[in-house]
Amino acid sequence: MATTALPKSGAVSKGYNFASTWAQNSPLTDQQEAAILALSNAVSERPLPPNLEQILGKEGNPSVSPDESSLDEAGAMDAVLVNTHQFFKWYAELESAMKSETEEKYRLYEDKLTERIMICDQILQQVDDTLSLISELQSLHQSVATKTKTLHNACDQLLVEKQRLIEFADALRSRLNYFDELENVSTSFYAPNMNIGNEQFLPLLKRLDDCISYVESNPQYAESSVYLVKFRQLQSRALGIIRSHVLSVLKGASSQVQAAIKASAAGKAVASEGVEESIIYVRFKAAASELKPILGEIESRAARKEYAQILSECHKLYCEQRLYLIKGIVQQRVSEYAKKEPLPSLTRSGCAYLMQVCQFEHQLFDHFFPSSSKDVSSLAPLMDPLSTYLYDTLRPRLIHEANLDALCELVDILKVEVLGEQLSRRGELVAGLRSTLQRILADIHERLAFCARTHIREEIANYRPSDNDLDYPKRLERTVETASTPNEDNSDIYETWFRPLEKTVSCLSKLYHCLEPAVFTGLAQHLVYSCISVLLKQNASKAIAKKSGQMDGQLFLIKHLLILREQIAPFDMEFSVTYKELDFSHLLEHLRRILRGQVSLFDWSRSTSLARTFSPRILESQIDAKKELEKSLKTTCEEFIMAITKLVVDPMLSFVTKVTAVRSALSSANQGQKSDSVLAKPLKSQAFASPDKVAEVVQKVRDAIEQELPKVMAKMKLYLQNPSTRMILFKPIKTNIVEAHVQLQKLLNSEYSAEEIQSMGIISIQNLQSQLDSLL
Known part of the structure; x- marks a missing residue:
């Protein structure tokens, strides 16, 4: 590498x-x-x-x-x-x-960390110590806060207690103030210069009312009854001062007005109407205006009986002074109306004048007593004597008034014009006269009812008809002749009526709107019943029948009963009256039994006790004039129908009756025989039933139909102008005539041959009906 x-x-x-x-x-x-x-x-x-x-x-x-x-x-x-x-x-x-x-650097780092941990431990120890101090401080703070809160609560409680004591003291003082006011109010009211004109009078009166109300509502306080008596004595003194002041001001105002009237009259008895109104009302209002504030205060407190009583006394004082001021004027004015005007005009003028006076008096009263003027009884001490002058003037003339028309006119004046129109139009201003006007109207109603009964008795029930009243059918014939004359006025519908009927209908129409329904019902029943009695029981129809014939008497009665029924139909009322009377007829028998010793007079346990013995029995009887009228009309119509039927078909009915009697006798004779060998003779072999005799009967009936029946129809047209009425009355007559012919034809068909029947000349039923219909 x-x-x-x-x-x-x-x-x-x-x-x-x-x-x-x-x-x-x-x-x-x-x-x-x-x-x-x-x-x-x-x-x-x-x-x-x-x-x-x-x-x-x-x-x-x-x-x-x-x-x-x-x-x-x-x-x-x-x-x-x-x-x-x-x-x-x-x-x-x-x-x-x-x-x-x-690992060297890590050891160095570990050493540093270890050093740092030691430092942190020291810091934590210091923090623990600090926290311990803070906790102790918090405990001390909580203790201080609790003590502070307790102190605050105690202070608050003391403040509440203080406030309660202050309120209690204030409440006690406020209660004691009502009792303490007795001396202050008493001193003020008995002060020499205290009168209504003093500006402190009304506030003191208000404070006195508050004290009385408080003491009355808290009778549990000590000596509250004593304080209440003393407070009431002060209140009576204050109200007495108010009454004396009101009377003094009203008398002064009346004196001023009287002096002004005398000055304006200038020697005359009464001033002119305009001057009179100006002086009596305007000057009186001005003279007595100072009373308005104090009277307003009294009215505002009228909810209390003491103030209601003094307010009533003020009303009476006001009414007395106003009556003393105007009674002579009102009396003289009503007397002038009575001298110059007849009774209806006097009633109309007197009521109008009295309403005017009442309206002016109400307006003046409202000026002094605005809250009390809605109560018409407040002016009663003034308006009742004033309205009595008119009542005393009208009543003597009402008592002597006997004319039904005049009395009905008075009822119309009071009921329609005065109470119905004027009183409703003026409303509450003249509401105080309503009782007097209704009293006058009640007297007129009483007089009208009395005169109506007298009229019924003298003019209807005891009516004595003259010859002209019973001159039927000539009165009807004259009316027909007058109606046929050109340019002749025939507007009098009563011309052909019997006088009592005319008076009955006229009296009903006059009284219907003038009397109360209960009174009118009794008079109407008496009227109708009296009219029916005159037509039936007092022989009006019999007198006409005797003079002119039975048919005229019956048609006269039918005509007038129909007219009476037609005339009373519009009256929405019942013509029935229930009469109650005491019956003592059983007393005689009870007394006889007592005298005989059969019963004891003092046996209260038995039905024959003294109380029951001498107690009368009440008998009730109901008279319905309308039913009586219908009954009389039905009876008269039936009599007329039977009379006309007999007039026309009497020969035929007599023949049928004889045939029926003969057949009955023959049937009895045949039943008495033991065998049927003996047979009855045929009907036509009888003397009264021969074909010739039957032909005579048929001819008589035909002659009556052709001659008498048209006369009957003419009479019916004369008495009954309504064709429907004549048709209704003639229908049963026609039925009876046709029925008689039917019976005769059945009898002839069973006993006679066709040639014999044809020779008798009997008319067919169809032709007979056509002939009868042509008479209508």
């Missing part, structure tokens, strides 16, 4: 020499050479040993000492190895030398 320029140590030189010799004597394979080359490259970068560094020269060459030279020489000499043992020995020495060279 080629040598390198680097210096080598002695051991290396010896190794190199030995290796060269060994390579020459023992050649290596290529693989071995490659391995050696790799090792050489690996160790070529190793640092020089320390001993070698010391012998290096200045030029970069090592300075070789004599000892090393001798070693090199000796190594060179000893480089020749004879056997393996020598090699291993040499290798061991070489390895030991190399270890010695390579």
